[in-house]
Amino acid sequence: MRLSTYFLPTLRENPSEAQIVSHRLMLRAGMVRQASAGIYSWLPLGFRVLKRIEQIVREEQDASGAQELLMPTIQSADLWRESGRYDDYGKEMLRIVDRHERDMLYGPTNEELITDIFRGASKSWRDVPRNLYHIQWKFRDEVRPRFGVMRGREFLMKDAYSFDLTKEDARHSYNKMFVAYLRTFARMGLKAIPMQADTGPIGGDLSHEFIILADTGESQVYCDRDAIEFDPLAEAVDFDDRAGVQSIVDRWTSVYAATDEKHDEAAYAAIPEGRRVSARGIEVGHIFYFGSKYSKPLGAVLAKPDGETVPVEMGSYGIGVSRLVGAIIEASHDDRGIVWPESVAPFRVGLVNLRVGDAACSEASGKIYSALRAAGIEVLYDDRDESPGAKFATMDLIGLPWQLVVGPRGLAQGLVELKERRTGAKEDLPIDAALARFTAA
């Protein structure tokens, strides 16, 4: 993509509406534009990141055996009356009346709808286990939206729902999601730590929030350093191996990790002092098992092999996809701008032609651009007639992992400069060698 033709409305100054760093940087980098309080348009650069995050979530959900479908944003109130939540949900639910005076709503979540879909099609123990998910926009009419896309009213969420015959099976479904989440966040370059979460009125011990550590996080969290040092991607996972999956969950849940609300001073004090971590955290995922809370009122039952019918055992598993865009920035930025992990970066390489008017620079840049594109490397080519300082500032702001700088100084010796955004490390390389960094297998 040539920057001269790309819709990238960057801002030099911080918009006054944005307070926290991810919100400021997303606006300054031209990723989003606020439509109204807590509701955002995603501009090309931001949309690319959103899609990349969504794709990682999708791949890991699929790998764990979950199946993607798509439910609507608008739901009928009828199902919510069946579950009893229509009245319970309160003003957070955006209620709509259609032309026939029917009560509708913009879905804040999908337990009712998915249960309705499942119950109509699944009657037997042979029909489980199933895990169905979708990645869809939700709306919760927060009293006070804030922090940009981190706490918007409209947000993109992956929500999965598991269906099992027994509690034991449901536990395995839960564990699979637990492990899939660890892998998902790790692939985005995040250290997400599962923390025991409040299960509310449902009860039980099967609920975890996945928290990433970031200085500007919303809540105070405490954990054992061991929890940070585990690497979820170190080994392949066989999701059908119940004992294996359980052992991964056990290892993670055996180390202390808690949010402020669940913090246990005594347990924390028991951790060796050098391993105690007290930090700020952002919730990026939440999983929980809720048994027959929805299947019972909605009549989703399965026939067991002996003919007896029982309510299906369910769990639900959310990931805040749009929130993750902000959360990753909170966890990965510096005073010059965003620092994208390669896995979610909108482009892998930013190619900077330092002097557009110079024939040699433009020719070399053009060749590099073509070569990278031919190799399938996503590259943003800054071919604007701007001063070097402005170009560097733009690249640092939008945070592409690699900057390939073509300037007259280096080119005279046949060299271009490769800069790693994260470390700032610069290296002068012959053009072919620089290209090989990206095109080599």
Place this chain on the structure above:
RNA sequence: CGGGGCGUAGCUCAGCCUGGUAGAGUGCUUGCUUUGGGAGCAAGAUGCCGGAGGUUCGAAUCCUCUCGCCCCGACCA
């Protein structure tokens, strides 16, 4: 939903107290000079001063109502 604040150029803001018909920086346009970390000079364009009423000879400015946005608290993927 309680408490506070702010709406003036694309963005950041001044002007308001003490009414006289709109400014700066940045960005944008054009030209020249520049060119390795947001360049210099010159010439330009840009506003229903959030909206509606009212007071006044006259309102960005004073009064009333209203809409929007932000911050703190309670609540949340």
